[in-house]
Amino acid sequence: MPFKNSDWLPSYEELEVQEIEMSTPVLRAGAHHFGKYCDNQSKEFMLCYQETKDPRKCLQEGKQVTKCGLDFFRKVKQHCAAEFTEYWQCLDHSSFDMAYKNCRKPQAKFDECIKTNLGQERPEAGYFAKVRVHKTNRPKPERIVPLPERVPGPEDIDRTKPAPESVKTGSRLFWF
Amino acid sequence: MASNFRQDMPPPGGYSGIEWARRAPRRGFGGYATFGIYAGISVVGLTLHYFSLQNRKKDELEMREGRIAIHPLILAERQRMFLKQLRKNRDEENELMKSVPGWETGTLWGEPVYHNLVDRFPWVNPEEYFAHASPKDMYDRIYEKRHH
Numbered sequence: 001m002p003f004k005n006s007d008w009l010p011s012y013e014e015l016e017v018q019e020i021e022m023s024t025p026v027l028r029a030g031a032h033h034f035g036k037y038c039d040n041q042s043k044e045f046m047l048c049y050q051e052t053k054d055p056r057k058c059l060q061e062g063k064q065v066t067k068c069g070l071d072f073f074r075k076v077k078q079h080c081a082a083e084f085t086e087y088w089q090c091l092d093h094s095s096f097d098m099a100y101k102n103c104r105k106p107q108a109k110f111d112e113c114i115k116t117n118l119g120q121e122r123p124e125a126g127y128f129a130k131v132r133v134h135k136t137n138r139p140k141p142e143r144i145v146p147l148p149e150r151v152p153g154p155e156d157i158d159r160t161k162p163a164p165e166s167v168k169t170g171s172r173l174f175w176f
Numbered sequence: 177m178a179s180n181f182r183q184d185m186p187p188p189g190g191y192s193g194i195e196w197a198r199r200a201p202r203r204g205f206g207g208y209a210t211f212g213i214y215a216g217i218s219v220v221g222l223t224l225h226y227f228s229l230q231n232r233k234k235d236e237l238e239m240r241e242g243r244i245a246i247h248p249l250i251l252a253e254r255q256r257m258f259l260k261q262l263r264k265n266r267d268e269e270n271e272l273m274k275s276v277p278g279w280e281t282g283t284l285w286g287e288p289v290y291h292n293l294v295d296r297f298p299w300v301n302p303e304e305y306f307a308h309a310s311p312k313d314m315y316d317r318i319y320e321k322r323h324h
Contacts, residue, residue: 001262001269001307002289002298004282009263015256020249027246035245042248054297055255062252069249100242101235125234128241145294 010056017063020070028098029088030076033114036123038068043134052141079117083110261305268308 003009020027027034035042045061052058076084087106094102111122159173205213266281273279280286290298306314316322 001265001282001304002292002300003262003266004280004288005266005270007282007295009266010259012260012263015260015263017256019253019256027249028242031242031246034249035241038248042245045248045252049251049255052297055259056297058252059256059259062248062255065248065252097239099235100238123241125237125241128244129237143294143296 008056010059014059017066018070020066020073022073025088025092025098026073029084029091029110030073032122032128033076033118033120034069034072035128036120037072037118038065039132040134041065041068043132044136044138047134047136048138057141075118076114080110080113083113086110262300265305265308 041061041064045058045065048058048061049055055062083106087103087110090103090106091098091100100107114120114122162173204210269281273281278285282288292298302318303314306317309317
């Protein structure tokens, strides 16, 4: 256990949020629209984790992502429950890897419903796979490493000065 | 008897030639035709292959994008679970070792696991993470024996 009692670990209360208790086909069916709906929160969270490499420091961002996901799936349930259910059941039952390619018709119906109710188009192919630049107001995390004072190295020696008298072999100025 | 002797001779005009060569009908295509058919089939096949590959790449891209889109959600939940378990482990160690004098949680008799001056998030050994689970569970988790 690499954590001492003095090390900070978040308490249970800080870690307790309402989770999205849904299985793979549902999450997979809603993935693209979720990704676009919660684009900002997702990018913020991933950037935070990428910068800090520390799950403890990205708890708030992660909670925002989960909150946004809950919000999205609630809206889907409210407006497009029938279409969404048809779509994820199609994904679940059509192939072993829940491929999207087998369910174009329910997908089109679901997209239509999302467009009319949430006003959001399905992101174009390649939207999530390409690099998405994110602008944030969160300050860049600093890592101040306590290092000892720098000792003088060979680059501090002035080599252009002529050799002192005591050096019998002459100047060691490197000129070529 | 001698007057009746008559030499047996070849028929007038001689024997016909012996048919020693195999006279099979020429079947199949000639050289140019063979190469032409090969090239034609290859072009058609490669073209079809190209378009099917484009389609497959598109489908795979969509699958991958679905995973990328949902990853922050999964990761956030997973990190919370991970931190919760770390907290549980530390509380368990405190409870377990409270009767041992001189034991400090997270250290081996005062020596910490990592030299960690800037409070980086350390690597948690799976053996330590699953230390309070049964050995069977630990084995299953570490060597990915469970479907998940």
